[in-house]
Amino acid sequence: MPYHANYATLELPAQLKNKTMHMFTLSDDGPSEFSVAMSQADAQGNDSLINFAQRLAAELEQALPAFRLISTIERTLDDTPAIELSYCWHSDGNTMHQRQAITMLPRTEAGDVQALLIAATCLKPFTDEWNAAFDGMLGSIKLRHKMAPVIGEAASTVPARASTVFALSERRRTLHAFADHDEACRKTDAHEVEHEAWAFFDAAGTPLHPNFVASDNGTSRRKAGSYVLEKRPERAAPTLRAQLYQASMFVAGSAAVRLSSIADVQAMLDQSAEG
Template structure:
């Protein structure tokens, strides 16, 4: 006897198959969204200043610093400087930090380490912190510095330095230290991709 499949059963089979395909499509789309969210954002192609941006020829070396003071008359009791220095593509944070400390030891008079080099975090990326004093024309200078690596808009690695400097005769005050860390804790990277991230992905 020939058996015929009912139209009702066939309809339910098609509905079930359609739901299966929709679930598979939704799962695939969700996986792709997660992959894109985790992917490294494209680096900015424009050089960005405070009020404007422009396309910087790669042959033009950026030597800018951001300098913030409490007074218009130098020296300011406290200042904050953010510097950026181009470095070699094979440089790592530990090596660059050691070279920087060696340069400080050579160039600063009566250098004394208040806190030795130690790990830190700036905007979620690996950094190093160091604190020291030295004398300029006989006057005490107290500095707290954070060091980390980033890329510029041409994908060239940079050594970043955030330095708080106190000219208080007894060293950095609690208020100055608090102001420094309040700024550091509020730092957000325009791009979350750091030099160390790329090194990790290439291991």
């Protein structure tokens, strides 16, 4: 069968099994504070996603000392159903922490079933920085079997929807993209917003300002999600295009967001400015 790598394509003999693993680390030698591995694993004939994830968790519990499953959540990868396992275990006196996303791949021509596994590992509990880094990677995933080009149709250079809302954290140097206003308000902590830790923008890069519409028992502490975003032309504020340099990490907060990098956002804003 044909095998595609970054720099080459080759034909694999049918009797060879593909055990490819892609590993990304922060350093060349020694343990890495944060690393990501991507691999494929054989599934059983009629495996469902949930069955595969449950069996994987059971195998990890048998193989890893002091294994503890922290959470199992449903999510998507490129609009495809996925499950994420979060767990920890002991290794050489350390407690290792891992988040692993799993999705099923289409059957091969021979009828084989495989799962795609993407795992992030930390030597310590995940920080906001490494959670955001891994979320950004998962949000940028484009599954190869879904990328077949449509003949005569050019790829869009501006994949964002008009409803897209951006949230910029100068402190974290992170830019989040959400499908719409509602998602941005639900997924961005209201207390941080109240303390001006986030700057919001619409799809054209125009500033949006939070308006807190409800309080918690009359106190100054608002309930999460109790604000809305609105334009206020009377308040002078820099555009996203002017502040984009502050972002070094991109996170797609929703599978509906078709942007995958800061470069995509830059191209979208440049085209909007030219228009």
